[in-house]
Amino acid sequence: MAQISMAAVPALKDQFGQLKTRMEKAVDDFRKELSATRTGRASVHMLDTVQAEYYGSMMPLNQVATITVPEPQLILVTPFDPSALGAIEKAIRSGDLGMNPMNDGKIIRIPVPPLTEDRRKEMVKHLHKALEEHRTAIRNIRRDGNDFIKKTLKDKKITEDEERGTMEHLQKLTDDEIKKMEEMCKTKEKEVMTV
Incomplete structure (x- = not known):
């Protein structure tokens, strides 16, 4: 039996667009999670998952500060509003990233320590867990x-051949x-396992 594209069946066309969009969104979400995963080098994306409290609401770090990587083992976070410095530092510490930010009153320096073998294996486990969640x-x-x-077939809007082919x-x-x-x-x- 040949495959029949859901987009080719008028009764399923809209639903197909929604399903495809949802799948692409899941893949994109996984891609973002991967970019936030630490490797041996510093990256501005390592802080993508961190949210800091700013005037009573949680904001992504890149919306309350400028994040730069001047050296391969250092991340600099410069808040737009100096009064948010403490909240940003607290958010980075509690972000479960294994990083120790240092606050000098104006900017936050985050040294990125080289990954140990155990930490690399832990990161790979985390990657596999995230992959399984997104697969699900x-x-x-x-x-x-x-x-x-199946519901569309039951409502007699498509044939059994169309059902089989679209599935x-x-x-x-x-x-x-x-x-x-x-x-x-x-x-x-x-990338993570490369020393």
């Missing part, structure tokens, strides 16, 4: 799509998105 998210999106296809197409899309994430994870794992 994509499979859940596929399940939602399959449920919608195969959805499975292929799912496999492709998961494969993309696995390749990104392998690349990042190699």
Whole structure:
């Protein structure tokens, strides 16, 4: 049985667009998580997951400060508002990044220590855990799509051949998105394990 694109079946076209968008969003979210994962070198993206309290609301660090990397082992955080310095430092400390920020009253210096072998292995475990979470998210999106296809068949808006073909197409899309994430994870794992 040949695959039938969900986009080619009028009753499923809108749903296909939503499913594809949700899968791409999951892959993009995984990509962001990878960029925030530490390697042996300093990167401005290492602080992407950190949120600091600013005037009563939690804000991403890059919206309350300028983040730069002047050296391979150092990150500088310069707050736009000097009164936020303490909150930013506290957010970095509690961010579970294994970093020790130093505050000199104007800027925060964050030395990035070289990763130990144990820490590298821990990071790889974290990568695999994140990959599995995102794989599960994509499979859940596929399940939602399959449920919608079955419901559309039950409502007699599509034929059984269209149901079978579109489910195969959805499975292929799912496999492709998961494969993309696995390749990104392998690349990042190699980066983390390289001394």
